[in-house]
Amino acid sequence: MSIPETPAPLLAVSGLESCYGRIKALKGVSLEVASGELVALVGANGAGKTTFLRTLSGVQPASAGQILFAGEAIERLRPEQRVRRGICQSPEGRQVFGPLSIEDNLRLGGYTRSAAEVSEDLDKIYQLFPVLRDKRRLAAGTLSGGQQQMVAIGRALMGRPRLLLLDEPSMGLAPLMVEEVFAVIRRLRAEGMTILLVEQNAFGALALADRGYVLETGTITLTGSGAELLQNEQVRAAYLGL
Amino acid sequence: MLAQFLQYLFSGITIGATYALAALGFTMIYNASTVINFAQGEFIMLGGMLAVMFQQAGFPLPLAVLLAIIVPSLVGVLMEKMVVEPVRSADTVNIIIITIGASLVIRGVVQVVFGKGAFMLSSFSGDTPVEIGGAMIMPQSFWVIGVSALVVVGLWYFFTRTLTGKAMLATSFNRTAAELVGINTSWVLWMSFAMSAAVGALGGVLVTPLTMTSYDSGIMLGLKGFVAAVVGGLGSGAGALVGGLLVGVLEAMGAGYLSSSYKDALPFVLILLILFFLPRGLFGSRQTERV
Numbered sequence: 454m455s456i457p458e459t460p461a462p463l464l465a466v467s468g469l470e471s472c473y474g475r476i477k478a479l480k481g482v483s484l485e486v487a488s489g490e491l492v493a494l495v496g497a498n499g500a501g502k503t504t505f506l507r508t509l510s511g512v513q514p515a516s517a518g519q520i521l522f523a524g525e526a527i528e529r530l531r532p533e534q535r536v537r538r539g540i541c542q543s544p545e546g547r548q549v550f551g552p553l554s555i556e557d558n559l560r561l562g563g564y565t566r567s568a569a570e571v572s573e574d575l576d577k578i579y580q581l582f583p584v585l586r587d588k589r590r591l592a593a594g595t596l597s598g599g600q601q602q603m604v605a606i607g608r609a610l611m612g613r614p615r616l617l618l619l620d621e622p623s624m625g626l627a628p629l630m631v632e633e634v635f636a637v638i639r640r641l642r643a644e645g646m647t648i649l650l651v652e653q654n655a656f657g658a659l660a661l662a663d664r665g666y667v668l669e670t671g672t673i674t675l676t677g678s679g680a681e682l683l684q685n686e687q688v689r690a691a692y693l694g695l
Numbered sequence: 696m697l698a699q700f701l702q703y704l705f706s707g708i709t710i711g712a713t714y715a716l717a718a719l720g721f722t723m724i725y726n727a728s729t730v731i732n733f734a735q736g737e738f739i740m741l742g743g744m745l746a747v748m749f750q751q752a753g754f755p756l757p758l759a760v761l762l763a764i765i766v767p768s769l770v771g772v773l774m775e776k777m778v779v780e781p782v783r784s785a786d787t788v789n790i791i792i793i794t795i796g797a798s799l800v801i802r803g804v805v806q807v808v809f810g811k812g813a814f815m816l817s818s819f820s821g822d823t824p825v826e827i828g829g830a831m832i833m834p835q836s837f838w839v840i841g842v843s844a845l846v847v848v849g850l851w852y853f854f855t856r857t858l859t860g861k862a863m864l865a866t867s868f869n870r871t872a873a874e875l876v877g878i879n880t881s882w883v884l885w886m887s888f889a890m891s892a893a894v895g896a897l898g899g900v901l902v903t904p905l906t907m908t909s910y911d912s913g914i915m916l917g918l919k920g921f922v923a924a925v926v927g928g929l930g931s932g933a934g935a936l937v938g939g940l941l942v943g944v945l946e947a948m949g950a951g952y953l954s955s956s957y958k959d960a961l962p963f964v965l966i967l968l969i970l971f972f973l974p975r976g977l978f979g980s981r982q983t984e985r986v
Contacts, residue, residue, distance in 0.1 A: 512874050536877030548872040550865045560858060561865050565877035612877060 461524060463488045463647055464509075464616055469518035469528075471501075471508045478504040480671040481518065486616065491638070491648045493662035493679060495655040495692060501671040502651040503545045506618050509649075510542045511535045523615070537565050539615030543605040543622060545651075551594025555585050558593045558604050562611030570613065578607040581637065599630035606637065617641070617648045623657060635661060655692035659683045667692070698829025703951040704944060705827070709836040709905065711943020712843035713739070716898035717920020718927060718935035719850065720891030726867035726930050727887035730790045734774065734798035735895055736917015737805075741767040742896025743908035744805055747814040756819065764896045770801065771892025775885040798913070806910040816903040839901045846894060847936055854932065863887065867930070895920075915959065919946075922962040926969050928976025937977060941965070 462485040471479040478501045486492045496502050507513035509520060511532035520528040527535055541562075550558050559578055563571035579586035582603040588596065593604050602622055609617060619638065623631040635657055642648060642661070652658035659665050662679035667688060675688065682688050717735055724732045742763050749759035778797050779790055819838050824831035853860040866873040866883040874880055899908065899916070906912070923942045927934025942962045950958040969976060 507871075510875055512871050531879070532874035533877040533879045536875070542875045544872060544875055548869050548875075550868045550872065552868060553861060553865060557861050557865075561862060561873075561878070562876050564858065564862055608876060 462486055463490075463523060464649070465519075465521040466509070467519050467521075469505070469508060469520065470516045471504055471513055472516050473504075477516075478671055479508065479515075479518075482668070482671070482673055484666055484673065486647060486649055488647055489645050490663045491642045491650060491661060493655075493658035493665040494649065494651045494668055495653070495658055495665060495682075495688075496668035497692070498653065499670075500668045502653075502668055503620055504671075505668065506542060506544075506620050506649070506651055509535075509618060510540060533565065536612055539613065540618065541609040541612035541614035541616075542618035543602075543609040543620060545620040545624065547598070547601045547605040549593040549596075549601050549604045549608070552592055554590050555593050555596070555604055556589040559585075559589075559607050559611050562608030564612075566611070566613055571611065574611050574613065578610060581610075581640070582607055599626050599633065602626060602630070602634055603637075606634075610641075615647060617646055618651075619648060620651045621653060622650070623652065623654050631657065655688065656683070659688075699951065701828045701830035703947045705830055705832050705836060707944030707947030708940060709839045709943070710902065710947065711923075711940040712839050713898040713902040713916065713939075714920050714923040714942050715936045715939025716843055716846060716894050717916060718923035718939045719847070719932065720895040721921055721924040722930060722932055722935045723887045723891040723894075725924070727863065727884050728779070728790075729787050730779065730794065731921070731929075732888070732891065733791065733795045733917065733921075734801060735891065735920060736913035736915070737798045737801040738767045738771060738892040738895035738913070739899035739916045739920070740805065740908060740910065740913030741770065741801065742899030743816065743903035743912065744809060744814060744899075744910070745896075746900045746903060747816045747908065748809065750816065756817075760900050763900050764893050767896035768889040768893040771888040772885050775888035779888070780881065780884070798917075802910055802913065809910060811910060813907045813909045814903075815907050816900070818904040833905060835901075835904045839905070842897070842901055846897065850894075850932065919962050922966045925966055926976055928979030931976070931978035934976055934978030 464486040467483045469479055469482045470477060482505055494502055494505065504513055508515050511530060515528045518528065519526055522538060522540060527538065550561065559575055560571060563574060584600060585603055585607060593601060596604065606619065606622065622634050626634065638648065638650065638661060650658050650662065659679045659682050665677065665679050665682040666673050667675035667682065675682065675685065717739055720735045720738065721731060724730055745766055746759050746763035749762050750756060754762065774797050778793055782790060782793060818835045820834045822833065824833055854864055862873065862878045863883050863886065866878055866880050870880055919942055923938035924935050926941060927938025942965065945965060946958055946961050949961040
């Protein structure tokens with residue numbers, strides 16, 4: 454399996470560590486994402502996947518290590534400065550602004566963008582998720598889990614990401630909805646979006662991904678192309694239940 | 696009978712409007728940070744005191760009023776930056792106690808600089824009462840009620856129609872998600888301190904021609920504003936407005952029909968009843984979801 458070679462990866466993380474109090478949740482994670490690539494980060498519950506994405510976005514402090522984004526060290530930047538550089542995240546558990554309308558949620562996703570960009574992108578998001586256009590005046594908190602997931606992804610897309618971070622987009626969704634969310638991810642990837650996908654649904658994520666990383670208790674234990682990892686005995690036993 | 700009732704009602708609405716502004720101040724800071732800022736009353740006092748001082752210093756009234764709003768908001772920002780921000784990760788209760796400390800400092804400084812005396816600000820448009828249904832209403836009452844109404848409408852517009860306002864609301868609903876869309880949440884925090892200080896100070900300026908002011912007048916105004924915010928349901932803008940008017944009218948009716956010695960006790964009886972029977976207040980929508 455050949456991996457598309459790019460001179461410098463869009464995201465290069467090395468030796469990243471992060472703690473909750475005295476507990477080290479990330480113990481030196483190194484990972485790369487090239488431009489246009491879909492990389493899956495899989496692992497069991499509590500492995501540190503969400504912490505890793507939170508640290509990338511800057512809402513969780515890094516205690517050691519380096520995050521290079523487009524050649525720039527960003528590990529000391531505030532979250533909103535990282536958003537302005539193009540790191541947008543759809544967080545675990547969706548985290549929509551419940552009492553605000555869908556449209557307000559999406560507009561806030563474009564908080565760092567100009568008004569012209571926002572109205573243009575709003576149209577694109579409604580094309581991607583037509584159901585949101587019909588319900589755009591409703592409070593986001595009243596939607597089903599799947600629709601809230603659409604709002605969360607749409608909100609992240611409104612920031613015009615150069616790197617889209619998706620944390621557990623299929624969590625807690627009905628099988629049909631999971632399929633729909635994965636279809637959207639496939640479509641975004643076909644459009645050239647660079648995506649880092651965190652999933653407990655390892656099979657679905659690895660089937661989509663160019664490359665994958667397996668995270669276990671704060672350390673990367675395996676890496677390879679999506680197909681390779683799907684065939685890996687260890688992965689099959691631990692995460693796919695095969 | 697009716698004239699008397701109207702008289703009490705008007706004076707209740709007037710003072711209630713001030714409580715409502717104070718309650719809105721509590722609400723804005725609470726929403727941005729879950730902190731109850733017990734220095735809110737001092738912003739009200741500062742507004743009144745500074746308006747008097749600037750007017751005595753020879754500034755024309757509009758300028759004195761403007762300065763009496765701007766300076767307290769700067770004090771609010773300073774307080775957030777120097778007192779609240781450094782202990783951002785501390786328990787909410789600790790921060791609340793720190794705000795009490797800040798209020799003591801503000802009150803102390805004002806007492807040292809301006810003394811313990813009571814100060815009077817001249818009414819904005821004369822002292823000739825207007826008769827409505829037999830009740831005599833001071834023109835200043837219309838200023839208090841009218842400007843407060845404008846502020847409420849302005850805040851409503853800001854929080855429901857502008858992206859900046861919605862970003863502040865979004866931060867109160869979900870801080871992490873707000874940071875993830877690129878909202879600078881520490882800006883939201885100090886902005887909320889500036890705004891609530893400004894709104895409180897404005898209330899203080901408006902009501903001073905009716906009530907006079909002194910270094911310690913913020914204590915009661917702040918506490919009653921707090922009662923109003925809790926009665927309305929902490930975190931709710933509409934609740935703050937209704938709570939403020941309710942507390943003001945109840946107090947005026949109590950003073951008129953019962954005895955003015957119960958005036959200050961009634962709001963606290965009200966807060967006890969509300970906490971017994973409607974712990975989330977009249978408009979309390981926010982569930983406590985923090986762990």
